[in-house]
Amino acid sequence: MAQKPSIPKGTRDFGPQETAERNYIFDTIRRVFLTHGYSQIETPSMENLSTLLGKYGEEGDKLLFRILNSGDAFAGVDFEKPLTSQVCEKGLRYDLTVPFARFVVQHQNEIGFPFKRFQIQPVWRADRPQKGRYREFYQCDADAIGSNSQLCELELVQIIDEVFDRLGIRVALKINNRKVLAGLAEICGAPDKVVDITVAIDKLDKIGLDAVKEELLGKGLSAQAIATLEPILQLNGSNEQKIAVMRSQMAQSPTGLKGLDELEELVGFIGKAGVKIAYEIDLSLARGLNYYTGAIFEVKALDWEIGSISGGGRYDNLTGIFGLPNMSGVGISFGADRIYDVLKGLGKFPGDLGYSARILFANMGISEVEYLLPVASALRRKGVAVEIYPDPAKLKKQFDYADRKGIGFLSITGGDEVAAGTVQFKNLATGEQKSFAKDDLESILAFINK
Amino acid sequence: MAQKPSIPKGTRDFGPQETAERNYIFDTIRRVFLTHGYSQIETPSMENLSTLLGKYGEEGDKLLFRILNSGDAFAGVDFEKPLTSQVCEKGLRYDLTVPFARFVVQHQNEIGFPFKRFQIQPVWRADRPQKGRYREFYQCDADAIGSNSQLCELELVQIIDEVFDRLGIRVALKINNRKVLAGLAEICGAPDKVVDITVAIDKLDKIGLDAVKEELLGKGLSAQAIATLEPILQLNGSNEQKIAVMRSQMAQSPTGLKGLDELEELVGFIGKAGVKIAYEIDLSLARGLNYYTGAIFEVKALDWEIGSISGGGRYDNLTGIFGLPNMSGVGISFGADRIYDVLKGLGKFPGDLGYSARILFANMGISEVEYLLPVASALRRKGVAVEIYPDPAKLKKQFDYADRKGIGFLSITGGDEVAAGTVQFKNLATGEQKSFAKDDLESILAFINK
Numbered sequence: 001m002a003q004k005p006s007i008p009k010g011t012r013d014f015g016p017q018e019t020a021e022r023n024y025i026f027d028t029i030r031r032v033f034l035t036h037g038y039s040q041i042e043t044p045s046m047e048n049l050s051t052l053l054g055k056y057g058e059e060g061d062k063l064l065f066r067i068l069n070s071g072d073a074f075a076g077v078d079f080e081k082p083l084t085s086q087v088c089e090k091g092l093r094y095d096l097t098v099p100f101a102r103f104v105v106q107h108q109n110e111i112g113f114p115f116k117r118f119q120i121q122p123v124w125r126a127d128r129p130q131k132g133r134y135r136e137f138y139q140c141d142a143d144a145i146g147s148n149s150q151l152c153e154l155e156l157v158q159i160i161d162e163v164f165d166r167l168g169i170r171v172a173l174k175i176n177n178r179k180v181l182a183g184l185a186e187i188c189g190a191p192d193k194v195v196d197i198t199v200a201i202d203k204l205d206k207i208g209l210d211a212v213k214e215e216l217l218g219k220g221l222s223a224q225a226i227a228t229l230e231p232i233l234q235l236n237g238s239n240e241q242k243i244a245v246m247r248s249q250m251a252q253s254p255t256g257l258k259g260l261d262e263l264e265e266l267v268g269f270i271g272k273a274g275v276k277i278a279y280e281i282d283l284s285l286a287r288g289l290n291y292y293t294g295a296i297f298e299v300k301a302l303d304w305e306i307g308s309i310s311g312g313g314r315y316d317n318l319t320g321i322f323g324l325p326n327m328s329g330v331g332i333s334f335g336a337d338r339i340y341d342v343l344k345g346l347g348k349f350p351g352d353l354g355y356s357a358r359i360l361f362a363n364m365g366i367s368e369v370e371y372l373l374p375v376a377s378a379l380r381r382k383g384v385a386v387e388i389y390p391d392p393a394k395l396k397k398q399f400d401y402a403d404r405k406g407i408g409f410l411s412i413t414g415g416d417e418v419a420a421g422t423v424q425f426k427n428l429a430t431g432e433q434k435s436f437a438k439d440d441l442e443s444i445l446a447f448i449n450k
Numbered sequence: 451m452a453q454k455p456s457i458p459k460g461t462r463d464f465g466p467q468e469t470a471e472r473n474y475i476f477d478t479i480r481r482v483f484l485t486h487g488y489s490q491i492e493t494p495s496m497e498n499l500s501t502l503l504g505k506y507g508e509e510g511d512k513l514l515f516r517i518l519n520s521g522d523a524f525a526g527v528d529f530e531k532p533l534t535s536q537v538c539e540k541g542l543r544y545d546l547t548v549p550f551a552r553f554v555v556q557h558q559n560e561i562g563f564p565f566k567r568f569q570i571q572p573v574w575r576a577d578r579p580q581k582g583r584y585r586e587f588y589q590c591d592a593d594a595i596g597s598n599s600q601l602c603e604l605e606l607v608q609i610i611d612e613v614f615d616r617l618g619i620r621v622a623l624k625i626n627n628r629k630v631l632a633g634l635a636e637i638c639g640a641p642d643k644v645v646d647i648t649v650a651i652d653k654l655d656k657i658g659l660d661a662v663k664e665e666l667l668g669k670g671l672s673a674q675a676i677a678t679l680e681p682i683l684q685l686n687g688s689n690e691q692k693i694a695v696m697r698s699q700m701a702q703s704p705t706g707l708k709g710l711d712e713l714e715e716l717v718g719f720i721g722k723a724g725v726k727i728a729y730e731i732d733l734s735l736a737r738g739l740n741y742y743t744g745a746i747f748e749v750k751a752l753d754w755e756i757g758s759i760s761g762g763g764r765y766d767n768l769t770g771i772f773g774l775p776n777m778s779g780v781g782i783s784f785g786a787d788r789i790y791d792v793l794k795g796l797g798k799f800p801g802d803l804g805y806s807a808r809i810l811f812a813n814m815g816i817s818e819v820e821y822l823l824p825v826a827s828a829l830r831r832k833g834v835a836v837e838i839y840p841d842p843a844k845l846k847k848q849f850d851y852a853d854r855k856g857i858g859f860l861s862i863t864g865g866d867e868v869a870a871g872t873v874q875f876k877n878l879a880t881g882e883q884k885s886f887a888k889d890d891l892e893s894i895l896a897f898i899n900k
Contacts, residue, residue: 005552005772008496008540013553015560016489016567023490035830037807037837039466039855040473044586045495045542045572046458046515065496067542068516070576074533083524090458092495092517102455103463110465112854114840117466122495126520136494149840151819158827273823322455357487369601373723377608380485387487390564390599404562405489 010127010135020355022138025167025336025343026120029140032162033118036155038142041117043099045124046090053091055098055321063125065092065135092124096141097318097331104145105322113146138336145318145329150262153295153314154269156332160299160310161275163334168348170302171309172278176285177263178292178313180246183256184232184283187249188225195286196221197229202284204233232283239267239281262294278302287311297332304342310334354385356405358448359425362398362412363389371418372411375438382445402428409448460577460585470805472588475617475786475793476570479590482612483568486605488592491567493549495574496540503541505548505771513575515542515585542574546591547768547781554595555772563596588786595768595779600712603745603764604719606782610749610760611725613784618798620752621759622728626735627713628742628763630696633706634682634733637699638675645736646671647679652734654683682733689717689731712744728752737761747782754792760784804835806855808898809875812848812862813839821868822861825888832895852878859898 007013014022030040046067053061066088073087093099096119104115120140127133142159144152157173164171185194196219200212207215212233216226232249235242243264250256263281270279287296287308294314301309312332319327343349359379361372369388376386387407389398395412402410410426417424417435425447426433436444457463464472480490496517503511516538523537543549546569554565570590577583592609594602607623614621635644646669650662657665662683666676682699685692693714700706713731720729737746737758744764751759762782769777793799809829811822819838826836837857839848845862852860860876867874867885875897876883886894 005501005556006498007494007501007552007556008498011494011496013494013557014492015557016491019490019492022492031833034804035833035835037810037835039805040469041466042464042469042472044457044461044463045574046461046586048456048458051455051457063520065520066518068518068534068538070513070515079529084518088518102457106455106457107463107465112851114851116837124495136496144840147840151813151838151840154823155838155840158830162830269820269823272820273827354484355489360487363601370719370722373604373719377723380608380612383481383485385485385487387566388601388605390594390597390601390605401562401564 008135010129010133012134012136016355017353020353021343021349022336022340024349024353025339026138026140028166029163029334029336030118030120032159032166033142035162036116036142036159038116038118038144038159041100041103041119042121043093043096043103043119045092045122047093047099047102049085049089049091051102051322052094052098056094060094063127064094065124065126067091093121094125095123096121096139096333097143100141100143101319102322104327105319105324108324114144114152115146116142116144118142132337132341134337140334140336141331143318143329143331145327148328150265150269150295152330153262153266154273156297156312156330157266157270157277157279158273158275160297160332161277163310164299165276167339167343169304169309169339169342169346171299172280172302174282174285174298174300175263175266175279176282176287176296177259178294178296179255179259180250180263180283181259181286183250183253183259184229186253186256187228188221190221190225193219193221198284198286201233202286204284209233235283239279240264242281243267259294266295287313291315293317294328295330301342304345306338306341306345308335309338309342352408357385357387357407359384359386359409359411360398360402360405360407361386361388362395362410363392364412364414365392368413368415368418371438372413372423375423378439378441379444382441384445384448458585460579460583462584462586466805467803470803471793471799472786472790474799474803475789476588476590478616479613479784479786480568480570482609482616483592485612486566486592486609488566488568488594488609491550491553491569492571493543493546493553493569495542495572497543497549497552499535499539499541501552501772502544502548506544510544513577514544515574515576517541543571544575545573546571546589546783547593550591550593551769551772554777555769555774558774564594564602565596566592566594568592582787582791584787590784590786591781593779593781595777598778600715600719600745602780603712603716604723606747606762606780607716607720607727607729608723608725610747610782611727613760614749615726617789617793619754619759619789619792619796621749622730622752624732624735624748624750625713625716625729626732626737626746627709628744628746629705629709630700630713630733631709631736633700633703633709634679636703636706637678638671640671640675643669643671648734648736651683652736654734659683685733689729690714692731693717709744716745737763741765743767744778745780751792754795756788756791756795758785759788759792807835807837807857809834809836809859809861810848810852810855810857811836811838812845812860813842814862814864815842818863818865818868821888822863822873825873828889828891829894832891834895834898 067090077086122136122138124136181194185191200215204212213226247260285298292313293316296313297311298308299310314330316328318329379386413423422435423438424435517540527536572586572588574586631644635641650665654662663676697710735746735748742763743766746763747761748758749760764780766778768779829836863873872885873888874885
């Protein structure tokens, strides 16, 4: 016997239920993106390596899946030189951001700005596979590029609000601004210590104020700088109060003040737009510092421990590397795999995702099946998912089939029903059973939809 | 300036409109598959090369995209031996059929049989790119495996019927049976000449009976064999009449008779189920002869010249190669790229595919925008796609933005409207303009939906 086949490590097969559950997440996100005026695009799975290399750091370059040139890849190769670059010109996309930047530059004369696009596609990374980390996984990204307005940030907050509201996941949104963090470091006279400062702020709850001050001293901040920081470390109250405190401390940093203006405008917009989500300014949020230049977002589920399930921020120069400078934009990304785990963990997937038929017509023989064919067609035309069991197998086997697939209704139509011109349906959950004239579609629909 | 970036040859970017049009095709096919009780699954983009190699012939093996092993692929390589197999263990899937067979065998204990699945995913082939042929393209496949019943064939015919009915494409369905073709060759005493015979039948319309007979003589068929074939070459009339003629000629071939039984049962089912599609038995249909063992289908558009846009058939031993013998199944595949070309060519895409917002709220300044934020949110909650222009740009620029994106309604709300508590909408197609109380959602919806 042949060896039982398998799939590459870090990849997954998705069966009917899992695929339906994943589609539910993607469809929900897609619908929300669309109602906010974002348009879907798709880019190829493969990009030229010249597009991908150098965009994700040295570590990222190593994690690219490279595709062997087709034809005889090794013909004419110089074996004295590094081989990989000679035999591979293409790679699988590593994220959706670089392909998006490439798309914007390549199609800049066809698209209008601001350009609001979303993309829901798989990406590939040669990461070491481990729990919750895969070598092929979907990203769901929305970006608005070509405007500096905080209304773009607002729109992404509204999208986050509505996506998780529709999915039924309670979340908290944290907001920060990269310029405010830069301002903090500036007023400490340590513009290169942004990371140390945000890390220390993040530890405040766990280790307390004194230990944080100790740590900052250890990182080389002066006692005076730490005194300046102290009111900000102890920041409390409403978002507006936090901004007021920071504004008074940051008067000497134009960058910091600019960041506070942005934060204040965004918080004002959010208040006026009326979102359901809990949101707060959190200075310890330091997501993607090398990349973001303005607002930063992060979303966590309140009822399930799993880390961030959505996040994003504003960047100033996404397309510069491809020759189109000064394109500011802001984007968010939804982590579909983690959202899946949250929905699964909390039991929040809707009951009927429609991955199996609603009705199974048992096969009692050719003439009964022929009698049922028009009934099945009529129901399908009404959008009801219907199967006729293909073989006249034992009823037990047909019943097991319905059970295994989670089919809700079984119709056992034998010679008596054919003679009477009726069809019988049984609700497999409640056991309720009823007969209908075979063309009384309306009553049949009422029975299976009640 | 950096070089303008590009994508690998044979691959494509899809912009907002094209993505929406393609989704319309995929969603239509998906919905029809689902109403017939087929469940969606997804398999990884990469498969082990051991799964893929040898399944598509020598030519197919060459067209596989191979993925360089991650880490240092060339460490420990023996340069005296062929390199490709040493440095590549994975490849991109070449079709959806082999991954499906692998899936069935790998998950045989989790899934129930008959197993009806569909898959809509991209595949990759290192084919020479040319018009209409791409290196990355989607396949849309449905298969039912684990039953010999002609009801499975019927179901696929019903799916074809409904997909093209929903898409508004008039098509003709041709049906044949591999066993009938084998029977024809048998009664000619030339069981190895199946291909020659079907090719000759196919030419009948073009070159006439005498030339076809000439050709068959040239291929080595005896005059007596050709005389036996003649009534079949001149086959005419209804599907039932065709079957009757063949049955009388093929009495000596059990295989042929079995094929005729299958054809007759299928044609009977189709008649009883009531399909709209034009269908006929066509002996010249010789699709995938090495692969199929029973029914064969092919669909062509009646109003657009492009070759087959859907096809499939029954196979006897899909999973044998992975160690699970005797699994008969039947499948069809829809050619999304060709269907796209037909819909585009005939102008049959629906007008509003919803890839842009329905309403653009012009940005007349911060206070006007803040006034509009709750209106926009309320409309989005009703499912209406709405944008607020992010910057207070010149009205001309904002109007051009709406025009370029095909947004149907523009709302210009200035200080007067804010003072009056109203919102104004203009239908950009008709020029009609109307004011509403800002929370009179019902009237606003009526105006934009009429």
